[in-house]
Amino acid sequence: MSGHSKWATIKRKKGANDAIRGAMTTKISREITIAVKMGGADPTGNMRLKLALSKAKSNNVTKDNINRAIQKGLGASDTSNYEEITYEGYGPGGAALMLDILTDNRNRTAANIRHIFSKHGGNLGENGCVAWMFKKKAVFVVDKETFDDEDALMEIAMDAGAEDFAAEDDSFEITAAPEDFNAIEAALAEKGIETASAEITQVPDTTVALADKDAEKMQKLLDALDEDDDVQNVYGNYEFAD
Numbered sequence: 425m426s427g428h429s430k431w432a433t434i435k436r437k438k439g440a441n442d443a444i445r446g447a448m449t450t451k452i453s454r455e456i457t458i459a460v461k462m463g464g465a466d467p468t469g470n471m472r473l474k475l476a477l478s479k480a481k482s483n484n485v486t487k488d489n490i491n492r493a494i495q496k497g498l499g500a501s502d503t504s505n506y507e508e509i510t511y512e513g514y515g516p517g518g519a520a521l522m523l524d525i526l527t528d529n530r531n532r533t534a535a536n537i538r539h540i541f542s543k544h545g546g547n548l549g550e551n552g553c554v555a556w557m558f559k560k561k562a563v564f565v566v567d568k569e570t571f572d573d574e575d576a577l578m579e580i581a582m583d584a585g586a587e588d589f590a591a592e593d594d595s596f597e598i599t600a601a602p603e604d605f606n607a608i609e610a611a612l613a614e615k616g617i618e619t620a621s622a623e624i625t626q627v628p629d630t631t632v633a634l635a636d637k638d639a640e641k642m643q644k645l646l647d648a649l650d651e652d653d654d655v656q657n658v659y660g661n662y663e664f665a666d
Contacts, residue, residue, distance in 0.1 A: 447651050452480045453493040454526060455656060458506060460497025471605075475623055482621035509533070512555060513541055513548040515645050517638035519662035520554035521546070522626055527654040536652060544645035545638075557661055558626040561587075562605040564598040564612065565620045571596075577617065584611035595620065599627065628661035635665035 455476040463470035467477055480490050509525040527533040541548050564581075571577060577596055578589045585604035590597045600608055602624045609622060634642050642662055649655045 447653060448483055449485050449489055450653055451526075451656050452476060452483060452485050453489055454506075456480065456490060456493035457497040458526070460494050465494055465498055478619075478622045482623075510551070510555075511537055511548060512551060512553050513546055514554070515541075515546040515660065515662065516544070516641035517632060517634045517662070519632045519634060519642060519660055520557050520628070522554060522558060522659040523649065523655055524657040525654050526656045533654045536654070537649075540645065540648045540652065544648060545641040546645055554661075557630070558628050558659060560602050560624060561627045562600040562602050562608065562622075562624050563627065564600075564608060564622045566596045566598070566612075566617060567620045568594055568596065570620075571617050580611050580615055580617070581608060584608040625657070626659035628659075631661050631663045633665050634662050639664050 456473065459470060459473035459476050463472060465473070467474040477490065506526050506528050507530060509527065509530065511523040511525055513521055513523075515521050523537065525533055525537070538548055566577060574591055574596065577598075581589055581598045581600075584600075584607045586598045586600045586608060588599040590599075598608060605622075605624060609619075612619060642660075642664075646658060646660075649658050
């Protein structure tokens with residue numbers, strides 16, 4: 425079952441842009457705080473917190489920032505009333521995009537996101553216009569630098585309930601149903617296998633190849649969305665041509 429992974433083609437590596445890194449820390453910290461408010465500070469029984477902490481680890485968020493976010497959630501010192509929204513639309517080249525939004529001002533966010541899409545060659549659509557192109561999946565990435573035995577990793581993953589396994593240039597990717605996240609995480613931990621990332625995400629059924637100007641426009645659109653504090657996650661069915 426090894427081979428090409430669709431997810432590898434759309435999983436963007438974060439650049440060195442300080443603004444984007446700062447925005448990412450802010451977003452993840454907010455997600456941790458809300459997760460603690462909703463389900464407590466024990467990730468064992470709080471899947472939302474477990475996923476937020478995993479994202480914090482893969483994005484190198486400092487322990488101090490994580491602890492502050494947890495304490496903020498426990499003390500309920502953040503009185504903002506955040507609303508969760510999903511936006512859907514199209515980017516350059518007709519690529520589909522889905523956005524997870526966390527906002528305390530729906531009108532402000534709608535105006536900002538619409539402006540970002542319009543400025544960079546995209547447009548927002550109605551709810552459901554692209555969601556049918558994606559499926560929610562648990563995705564684990566293991567760097568070959570930390571574990572390079574493909575056959576052993578595949579066996580562990582499939583025995584724990586994985587649906588697919590892919591070997592890429594520098595990593596292995598495990599895909600599973602969201603409800604099998606805990607089983608696979610536990611199986612990897614039991615063998616001492618570290619993950620570069622472990623998340624529940626939206627994976628596209630098919631991808632759209634972007635090149636030249638469309639690829640440049642999409643990159644600028646993604647950077648602008650990354651810098652917006654209200655955008656928690658961006659999912660797309662694009663891939664950048666070599």
